[in-house]
Amino acid sequence: MPETKLFYTELNDIKTSLQADVIVGEDNLNKKIAGIYASDLMSDVLAYGKPGSCLLTGLNTIQAAISSYMAEFDAIVFIRGKNPGKDICKFAEEKGLVILRTKSDMYESCIKIAETDGNLHISKTRLSEGKLSDNLLTHEFFIDGSDFSSAGFVSTQIKSTLKGVGYDPELIRRIAISTYEAEMNVFMHARKAKVTLKASESEVRVIVDDEGKGIPDVEQAMQEGYSTSTDEQRAMGFGAGMGLPNIKKNTDKLKVSSDVGKGTLVDMRYSVK
Amino acid sequence: MSKDHFYHALKLESESCGGKLKCMNACPTNAIRYRKKKAVLINDLCIDCGECIEVCPDNAFLPVIDGMEDFKNSKYLIAIPSSVLYYQFGPDVTPPIIHKALKEIGFDQVFDISDFSEEIAYASVHHLNKHPELKPMISSFCPTVVRLIQVIYPNLVKLIEPINVPREILARILRERLPRELGLNKNDIGIIYLTPCPAMTVSIKQPAEKGVSQIEGAVTIKEIYNLILPLIMNYQKQGEINSKENTHFGKGWGVLGHISRDLGENRCLAVSGLKHIKKILDDIENSKLRDIDFIEALACAQGCLGGLFCVTNPYIAKHNSILMEKKSKPSLPINEDEVIRKYNEGLYLLESPILPRPTRSSQNDLALSVKRIKQKERILQKLPHKDCCLCGAPTCETFAEDCAYGEADLTDCIFFSE
Numbered sequence: 001m002p003e004t005k006l007f008y009t010e011l012n013d014i015k016t017s018l019q020a021d022v023i024v025g026e027d028n029l030n031k032k033i034a035g036i037y038a039s040d041l042m043s044d045v046l047a048y049g050k051p052g053s054c055l056l057t058g059l060n061t062i063q064a065a066i067s068s069y070m071a072e073f074d075a076i077v078f079i080r081g082k083n084p085g086k087d088i089c090k091f092a093e094e095k096g097l098v099i100l101r102t103k104s105d106m107y108e109s110c111i112k113i114a115e116t117d118g119n120l121h122i123s124k125t126r127l128s129e130g131k132l133s134d135n136l137l138t139h140e141f142f143i144d145g146s147d148f149s150s151a152g153f154v155s156t157q158i159k160s161t162l163k164g165v166g167y168d169p170e171l172i173r174r175i176a177i178s179t180y181e182a183e184m185n186v187f188m189h190a191r192k193a194k195v196t197l198k199a200s201e202s203e204v205r206v207i208v209d210d211e212g213k214g215i216p217d218v219e220q221a222m223q224e225g226y227s228t229s230t231d232e233q234r235a236m237g238f239g240a241g242m243g244l245p246n247i248k249k250n251t252d253k254l255k256v257s258s259d260v261g262k263g264t265l266v267d268m269r270y271s272v273k
Numbered sequence: 274m275s276k277d278h279f280y281h282a283l284k285l286e287s288e289s290c291g292g293k294l295k296c297m298n299a300c301p302t303n304a305i306r307y308r309k310k311k312a313v314l315i316n317d318l319c320i321d322c323g324e325c326i327e328v329c330p331d332n333a334f335l336p337v338i339d340g341m342e343d344f345k346n347s348k349y350l351i352a353i354p355s356s357v358l359y360y361q362f363g364p365d366v367t368p369p370i371i372h373k374a375l376k377e378i379g380f381d382q383v384f385d386i387s388d389f390s391e392e393i394a395y396a397s398v399h400h401l402n403k404h405p406e407l408k409p410m411i412s413s414f415c416p417t418v419v420r421l422i423q424v425i426y427p428n429l430v431k432l433i434e435p436i437n438v439p440r441e442i443l444a445r446i447l448r449e450r451l452p453r454e455l456g457l458n459k460n461d462i463g464i465i466y467l468t469p470c471p472a473m474t475v476s477i478k479q480p481a482e483k484g485v486s487q488i489e490g491a492v493t494i495k496e497i498y499n500l501i502l503p504l505i506m507n508y509q510k511q512g513e514i515n516s517k518e519n520t521h522f523g524k525g526w527g528v529l530g531h532i533s534r535d536l537g538e539n540r541c542l543a544v545s546g547l548k549h550i551k552k553i554l555d556d557i558e559n560s561k562l563r564d565i566d567f568i569e570a571l572a573c574a575q576g577c578l579g580g581l582f583c584v585t586n587p588y589i590a591k592h593n594s595i596l597m598e599k600k601s602k603p604s605l606p607i608n609e610d611e612v613i614r615k616y617n618e619g620l621y622l623l624e625s626p627i628l629p630r631p632t633r634s635s636q637n638d639l640a641l642s643v644k645r646i647k648q649k650e651r652i653l654q655k656l657p658h659k660d661c662c663l664c665g666a667p668t669c670e671t672f673a674e675d676c677a678y679g680e681a682d683l684t685d686c687i688f689f690s691e
Contacts, residue, residue, distance in 0.1 A: 039401030044413050047334040047641075056492070070676070073349025091689075137647050156555050169428030173558065180559035192473070201639035203386045238599045240570065261399050 009033060011075055011098055014054060016101040018111045020077060024089050025098030031074055038110055040054040042067040043138075056109055060084055065091045074098060080105050089200065090188070139197040143186050145212075151187050154195050158206065165199060174250040175204060175270055181243045182208040182266050189213060189228075190263060204270045214260040215246060222248060222256070279630075282321050282471035287311050290333040296325035297667045299352060301547045302424055306675070307665035317630060320570055321472040322547060323581045330525075336471045336581070339490040341379065341500070347463030347489070349455065352380040353440050354385065356525030357577045359584045363669035364596035365633035366505055369678055374501035374508070387524040390516065391604055394535035395612045396438050396621045401539065405598045409542070409557060409565040410434045416476035417572035418550060419627060425479060426554050427629030428596050433685060438476075439525065440466055441446040442621060443485035469580030470526065470573065472517050484624030493582035505610040521602040528594050529576035532569040539566040545579070547572050572662055591599040616645040633678060649677040657688045 007032045012029045012170045014036075015022065022029065034052035039045055041061045049055070051072035057064050060082040068076050069091070075098035078084055084092075084099055092099045102109055139161060159176045179195075186193040190212025200204040215221045248254050253269035282431075282517035284462035292310040293549060304318035305325065312325075312333060325334040344350060359368050372383040401410050411432045413419055422429050444464045452459050467473055468491040477486045508514050526532050533541035542565050544553050550570045556562050573579035577588040585593070592633050615621065634642050664685040675681035 042677075042683070043676075046677055046683075047645055047679060049648075051651075061684075062689070063682060063684045066689050070655060071648065071681055072651060087344065134641050137643050137650075139650075152559055152561065154558070155559055159555075159558060161646065163425075163427075165646050166632065167639070169430075169629065173428040176558045177560040180561065199643060201643055232557055250382070 001122075011054065011100075014075075014077065014113065015100055017115070018077060018100070018109055020100040020102040020173075023084060023099040023101055024092040025075070025096070027100050028096070030075075031098065033074055034055055035169060036110075036113055037073070040104060045071050045073075049212050056106065056113075058106060060088075060211065062087045062091060064088070065097065066098060069095045075100065077102055077109065079109055083131060089204075114136050127208065135177075137161070137197070137199040139196070139199075141195040143183060143193045143195060143210075145187050145191045145193065145210075148187060152180060152183060155183050158195070160195050160196065162199065163203065167204070171204070171270060175268075178247040178250040178268055179206050179208075180219065181247050182206070185243050185264075185266075186210045187214070193263075206268045208266045208268075209263065210265075211263045214262055214264055215256070215258040216260050218256050218258055275389065279316050280475060281316065281319050282337050282475040282478070283323065283326055284320075284337050285312060285314050286333050286335060289331045291328075291331040293330055294662045295328040295330060296334060297662055299324040299328045299552070300667065302421070303667050303671050304377075306438065306665070306681075307662075317632065318424055320417050321475045322417045322421075323471045324547075326471065328580060335404075336474075337427055338474060338493055338496075339465075339628075340496060341492055342492060344463045344465060344492075348461035349381050349451070349457055349463070350379060351451075351462065351464045352383045352467055353386060353443060353464065353488070354497075354632065355440075355469045355473070355494065355527050355532075355577060355580075356384065356385075356390075357469050357527040357580065357583060357590065358467055358497065359522070359526070360590040360593040361494065361498055361583065362502075362505060362593075362598070364593050366494065367514075367597070370505065370508060370514055371501065374504040375497070377504055378500045383444060385522040385525065386439040386443055387522055388607075389443050390525045390531075391605050392440060392537050393436060393439050393621060394532065394613055395535075395607055396616045397434055397567075398536055398539060399616055399651065400434060400436060401611060407432055407474075409463050409555075409562055409568050411568045412570060413627070414438055414526055414532060414569070415474040415571045415577075415597060415624070417470075417547075418570045419476075419548070419689075420472075420630075421547065421572070422554065423630045424632070426558065429554060430555060430627050430629050432557070435626065436621050437623050441487055444618075448487050454555045455521055463489045465489060465639045467494055467497050468492070469494050469577040469583050471579075471581060472572070474626075480624075482623045482625045494580070495582045495584055498584045502551070519589075521604045524598065524601065524604065527577035529571055529593060530569070531576075531579075533567070537569055540564060541569055543565040543569040543573045544573075545576050546574050645677045646674075649673045652676050652683070656686065659688075661687075663687050 011031050011033060011063035033054045035047045035050055036056055037045060037053045039057040040057055042063050045067045049071040053073050053139055054075040055068045055073050056077045058079050064076060065088045077100040079102055081103045143154055155176055158179055159172060162172050193208055193210035196207045220226055222244050251268040252271045255267040258264040290311045297305045298313055301322060302318045302320055304315045306313050326336055341363045359371060362691060368385060375383045413434050414624050421435060451462055466477060466488050474491040477488045480486055529545045530543045531545045533652050544550050575587040580591040653670055656669040656673060658669050664672050666675055672681060676683055
């Protein structure tokens with residue numbers, strides 16, 4: 001994917017182009033913002049707003065402030081000279097939001113911002129960067145390999161996150177099975193691990209990075225039936241040498257790399273149709 | 274009725290709701306919210322388990338039930354009791370006595386499903402052997418479990434056995450046979466199921482696979498109990514009840530473990546209680562239970578004995594069932610070839626496949642969904658994680674999701690509006 005260059009603008013520039021008053025956050029005007037979002041509908045702000053943006057709104061209620069905070073916006077501009085109430089100012093001060101006020105209405109404000117040098121890039125940036133990072137759901141989990149009773153916890157969490165997004169059930173099934181196998185491998189062969197989930201509309205990726213004894217011969221370990229487990233582990237129903245082969249069967253792209261004595265990295269990718 | 278409208282066996286009387294939040298916490302699928310201090314039910318998520326009916330202190334949730342009155346126009350009334358009815362009275366009150374009492378209160382004939390249960394179990398085993406890739410197969414017996422899978426475990430619907438439940442198959446056969454035998458019009462015959470729970474009623478009014486039930490309606494075991502108890506006590510007084518009497522009736526499903534028993538040598542897991550069932554279903558999704566052939570999952574504690582409409586304590590009823598089984602006659606042998614023939618004819622199969630229910634995430638395109646869930650997690654991080662329920666959602670997590678979908682206001686969280 002080509003790297004997108006990001007253009008940023010300072011809140012100071014917004015203030016100048018809109019001839020805005022600063023209500024809260026005089027000290028934070030040099031903050032660079034990632035985009036402008038103009039809306040009175042707070043559910044849209046929550047659904048589409050990108051972190052680091054500045055909200056342009058006529059909704060003069062505490063909800064505007066809370067939604068901006070939740071969407072990780074840095075600033076709010078109230079249009080048509082609307083004066084935010086004490087509750088909004090107090091909330092903004094607590095959460096570090098900048099509050100501006102302009103006499104222009106919504107349409108005028110948008111045009112003014114667009115005409116300001118460099119600000120056309122803002123809207124472009126919002127779109128392109130949106131594609132790069134905003135559509136990627138990232139999650140990190142940690143496995144403590146010493147507590148066998150918690151085995152399966154991480155794969156269950158990942159599964160429920162993916163169900164929330166609404167991926168195809170069959171895809172979720174494959175992810176759940178391979179993640180569970182990878183998680184069990186951590187419990188059997190490593191002390192701890194970091195599991196990273198990256199999910200977008202085109203691909204889901206689960207990376208299991210463990211600190212353990214590593215695999216001397218990865219190719220051999222990929223063979224069905226090859227196992228280095230103890231009898232005890234087998235008695236618990238694991239270690240039949242089906243782990244990695246089963247992972248391979250259920251992933252679209254699999255990369256296993258290992259450093260003996262240090263650990264193993266299992267990178268599982270699934271394409272979304 | 275639109276095709277996405279779900280019939281439910283419970284109704285919510287908003288005027289009675291005192292806003293006590295108990296139902297919201299009890300609901301296993303997070304199908305209840307509070308709006309303007311009143312409970313609201315999200316239809317698509319409700320699986321008819323009846324937990325809300327049980328916990329509501331104001332009786333705002335009421336089961337939608339049929340009464341005996343509703344069927345007085347049927348010329349010929351047939352009862353198919355849930356097997357758990359037989360365990361409500363005590364070990365000496367055997368099925369024939371209960372049948373006698375049922376006939377006295379207005380039923381023309383009573384059919385026990387025990388024989389059918391064994392026949393269908395045989396068909397299930399046959400199906401399982403033909404489709405080993407569908408292991409572990411999940412019983413379709415409990416309507417709440419089927420609906421739980423449709424709503425929360427969409428990737429497991431294909432593991433639900435496509436075999437119909439005994440009462441439906443029996444009803445289908447009776448509906449064909451009886452009008453001929455008795456010289457009656459098809460519409461003159463009313464087949465009534467005596468139900469232990471609201472979910473069974475729903476599965477009659479609106480089967481999960483969107484087929485058509487062969488049963489007219491369901492009357493609660495509670496109503497039947499109250500009607501026949503005086504009669505049974507009367508039989509007792511007159512010495513009509515003989516504790517030595519034994520029959521092979523009453524061994525149908527409903528008691529936890531009975532389906533597994535009928536499946537013979539297969540490795541079956543009998544689970545009850547939605548919390549435990551969810552754990553098992555999670556394990557199946559992780560493909561942890563590869564050695565298990567069959568899951569008998571019943572939503573209520575001890576199976577249908579713990580149903581909302583049962584009268585006797587489920588543990589006492591279970592005890593009754595054990596005592597009764599000890600002295601019961603062996604069942605009639607089933608004609609295996611006949612069962613296979615009927616299986617091949619499709620007699621046991623569901624009319625159409627069971628499909629997942631659409632949820633709010635499955636109705637959007639993926640890119641938008643990813644954004645929403647990301648937003649949800651951003652919001653969740655900033656919520657107090659107290660699950661106080663005062664916003665009107667059962668957990669902070671559900672609230673965050675509702676906000677991300679624009680279905681709730683962040684200001685509803687009291688930790689923000691202070």
